[in-house]
Amino acid sequence: MAALNSGGPIVLEGRFARLEPLDKRHVPGLAAIGVDESIWRHMPYGEIRGEGDLRHWVEGILALAAQGTDIPFAVIHMASGRVAGATRYMELRHAHRGVEIGGTWYGAEFRRTAVNTECKYLLLKYAFEEMGCIRVQFKTDLRNERSQQAIERIGAVKEGILRNHMILPDGTLRHSVYYSVLDSEWPSIKARLKHKLSG
Numbered sequence: 001m002a003a004l005n006s007g008g009p010i011v012l013e014g015r016f017a018r019l020e021p022l023d024k025r026h027v028p029g030l031a032a033i034g035v036d037e038s039i040w041r042h043m044p045y046g047e048i049r050g051e052g053d054l055r056h057w058v059e060g061i062l063a064l065a066a067q068g069t070d071i072p073f074a075v076i077h078m079a080s081g082r083v084a085g086a087t088r089y090m091e092l093r094h095a096h097r098g099v100e101i102g103g104t105w106y107g108a109e110f111r112r113t114a115v116n117t118e119c120k121y122l123l124l125k126y127a128f129e130e131m132g133c134i135r136v137q138f139k140t141d142l143r144n145e146r147s148q149q150a151i152e153r154i155g156a157v158k159e160g161i162l163r164n165h166m167i168l169p170d171g172t173l174r175h176s177v178y179y180s181v182l183d184s185e186w187p188s189i190k191a192r193l194k195h196k197l198s199g
Contacts, residue, residue: 010071012122015078015197016114019122022062022072022086027055029083030074033107042141043105046169061088061103068092072103075119077110084110087119089127091137098135099127112150114197120154121193124181134183142175151179155189 012019031051040048045057064070072088085106089099101123106116127133138156140147152158156179165176181189 010073010126012073012126013078014118014122016118017084017122018076018078019073019087019119020076022058022065022074022088024055024058024062026074026083026086027051027058030054030058030086033083033085033110034105036108038108039105042144042147042174043103044166044168044174061086064090070103075106075110075115077115083107084115087123089123096135097131097133098137099131099133100137100139101127102139111146116150117193117196121190121197124154124186124193125190128183128186136181138179139176140179142177148177154181155185155192156181157185 009021010019011021028051031054034048034054035050037047040046045060048054048057061070061072065072069092070088070090071092072086074086075084076082077084085104087104088102090102091098091100093099101120104116104119110116124136127136138151139162140151142161159178159180162176162178164173166174168174
């Protein structure tokens with residue numbers, strides 16, 4: 001995964017979305033779409049009630065980036081130039097050539113659109129074709145059926161459930177569902193995603 005250790009920031013751009021390095025300047029745009037209880041219900045970050053909470057969230061994610069464990073992105077909707085959401089590479093496993101795509105959320109109007117499909121395509125493509133990954137994983141709350149359906153639409157393989165995996169800020173015990181895509185599976189999944197995006 002030498003690509004992680006070289007060069008400047010990663011920018012991934014398609015027809016519908018651009019992923020650019022998350023920055024504090026994205027806070028107002030994120031706050032405009034992200035003060036929505038349904039986004040954060042299954043996330044391990046607690047309640048987000050306003051721009052101050054979003055700023056704190058961004059600062060926390062940037063702290064993880066500074067430690068080298070995460071590479072966070074703001075998702076920009078190409079047609080409008082608006083912030084559509086956020087996503088990131090996380091749990092970078094250099095020695096084992098693995099990474100997780102997660103921490104993903106979108107404003108309501110951008111969900112179930114080409115933005116999400118293209119973001120997953122761009123992130124997977126970069127992970128397998130530039131970073132040299134042999135495994136990309138996803139995880140989600142067992143209760144979050146919408147997220148599971150979105151991951152399954154990509155073609156990721158469901159691996160299992162980690163029970164009592166996390167204690168959420170409200171004390172809820174979260175079971176996490178894990179999925180993965182392997183390098184050997186990427187060509188067929190790439191073709192499937194390209195077909196979806198061309199439709």
